[in-house]
Amino acid sequence: MSTEILPVATPAQVRAYARRLTLRHPRALAGALGLHALAAVTGLVAPRLLGDLVEGVRDGGAHIDRAGLAIAAFVVAQGVLVRYAYYASARLGERVLAELREEFVDRVLELPLSTVERAGTGDLVTRTSRDVDALSTSVRYAVPETLVAAVVVAFTAGALVLTGPLVALPCLVAVPLLWGVMRWYLPRAHAGYLRENAAWAELTDGLTETVHGARTVEALGLAERRHARGDRDIAASYAIERYTLRLRMVLLPVIEIGFVLPVAATLLVGGLLYVHGHASLAQVTAATLYVQQLIGPIETLLNWLDELQLGGASLARLLGVGEVPPDRTPNGRRPPGERITARGVRYAYRPGRDVLHGVDLDLRPGERLAMVGPSGAGKSTLGRLLAGVDGPRAGEVALGPDDGDGHAPDGRMPLVELPLDELRGHVALVTQEHHVFRGTLRDNLVLARPDATDDELARVLAAVDWDGPGLDAVVGEGAAGAGAKAGAAGTGGETLSPAQAQQLALARLVLADPHTLVLDEATSLLDPRAARRLERSLAAVLDGRTVVAIAHRLHTAHDADRVAVVEDGRVTELGTHDELIAAGGSYAALWSSWHGAGSQRESADLR
Structure with missing residues (x-):
């Protein structure tokens, strides 16, 4: 099965979503921007007063005490306004971030399982961890700081022009330099950060596979191969991070030069204008202070711009999760029956390479069908199609009525036309990979049916020969699969063995009570005698249900x-x-081969 990276949203989609998300709270946004604007205006008074003070000192009519008190009053007012402006921005940012996270969780939960498995765990884990963290930084800090800086720059530039158009012109000397470097930087940074995040996804995916399959790696002597894969992934990540670092090494020095030039140019040109009588000393002083005051917000804008590029790339990856097309199209009809049939089913993990070739199969209601065959023959793939997890590339897997002759007549409904919640009420799949959620055993069980009573829970546990902790025991988080433990060592929960995790999954299945069950090696982690006993217990409990058992x-x-x-x-x-x-x-x-080579114990069980 090939690994595919999940989709990434386009820059236009990112901008449109960010605009919609921000404008959901117009009053809060207007309030925050208004406070920042007032803070910016109060900050513009001091340079003008200082300019007048310098002019007054030269003319001998300066009121230093009065000017000092006025400057102090405006500085205090600015401090108070900035405090409340940042508080309003932070509240708005947290609200927007919370909504974005909730929407992302909804998108993740709506992902088709087949898409998740093709993409692998690395890409999705990276999006839910690294990308969410990067976006959190952008929303909490970069976006508010950028908005504040933009407001301050706008008002300061306006005050500079009002002070005197001629003394304002020299500050434009840095505009071509900054405009040129940003035009060079922005497209490269966006693409670079997308590649950086994709490289992290590959690295995470490789490490996750190695950790989860540690015993297999050890048993088959694959350590060197996995080590080489890790080295390649680290080298690729290192290379792309060096690329984005080189971009910043060009950007930041140019920005620093762009800060120095306007101040020097304003002093030089302003001095010449003053000497020739085209500007007053107050104008030159105020203009120089305004240009100096512009450095802070412009530096903030440009410094956070890099973080915004990273946040934009992360947002594109988060939004891309919602671009995955659904794997089912509910038609609103009720299933005409509970008999599952497969007609001409073909399926491919890679285009042009079918792993199922025109399979036809009728499941008789209430029967127990065993699927056997060599590894890689397509048993698990067919089981997933019969459970509605995947849809066939060609052909049909459908629910239909039973005509009593062992055949399903026309009028069938494809499983992919059933909503997922309703589908799970008809057919369910249990594999050898199970998850134990952190919480009580009761919490883990009632996931299948929230209204189940303790008596019903005790009944289903008895049906799977449960010999683990009681309903109120806290069990841990973790996946139990081939050779992996489902436990919570170090998390405060009681560790379940792989066999107990498998029993727990089967108990959930019994509690959910679908009419058709697909068991893919569902007792493989139990020893043969325990598995045999469990299968007999389940057979009694599931009497009347259709069971497809994939087994070796x-x-x-x-x-x-x-x-x-x-x-x-x-x-x-x-x-x-x-x-x-x-x-x-x-x-x-x-x-003949299995029975002859089987253990005496399993042969005795068969008899």
């Missing part, structure tokens, strides 16, 4: 009503255990 242990096939042999993406044999043994085909050879 052939005693599951021995007990099933029918057996489907899957080879090379096709159902090559279908019938009862006795019929397939009598036919002398692939199943008979598989049974």
